[in-house]
Amino acid sequence: HVQLVESGGGSVQVGGSLRLSCVASGDTIGRYCMGWFRQIPDKEREGVAGIESDGSTSYADSVKGRFSLSKDNAKNTLYLQMDSLKVEDTATYYCAASPALDGVCPIRPYEYNYWGQGTQVTVS
Numbered sequence: 001h002v003q004l005v006e007s008g009g010g011s012v013q014v015g016g017s018l019r020l021s022c023v024a025s026g027d028t029i030g031r032y033c034m035g036w037f038r039q040i041p042d043k044e045r046e047g048v049a050g051i052e053s054d055g056s057t058s059y060a061d062s063v064k065g066r067f068s069l070s071k072d073n074a075k076n077t078l079y080l081q082m083d084s085l086k087v088e089d090t091a092t093y094y095c096a097a098s099p100a101l102d103g104v105c106p107i108r109p110y111e112y113n114y115w116g117q118g119t120q121v122t123v124s
Contacts, residue, residue, distance in 0.1 A: 009119030022095030033105035
């Protein structure tokens with residue numbers, strides 16, 4: 001059982017940057033697929049970025065080239081560096097973890113087992 005806590009959200013101007021952190025406890029993130037998701041009111045939760053146990057990363061088209069996902073296994077922490085922020089990036093951002101499914105990391109939110117409480121990002 002792993003617990004996740006996000007931090008680093010806040011308000012930023014268009015074009016600015018933020019770095020979100022997700023600190024895990026109770027288990028090591030190296031055992032899991034890890035991802036960042038975001039949600040705005042009245043919209044579906046959507047995938048932003050994911051990382052596999054081997055370090056391979058993937059990104060939603062809407063953030064590719066602007067966001068960068070990384071992890072520090074020693075600190076048991078996942079990061080999301082967000083640059084060139086846009087108004088449409090405004091959302092609550094969630095960290096999530098899941099075992100791989102048949103050796104492949106899940107993509108859809110419902111496939112993830114563990115979630116943080118979220119951190120708000122507002123771009124204006």
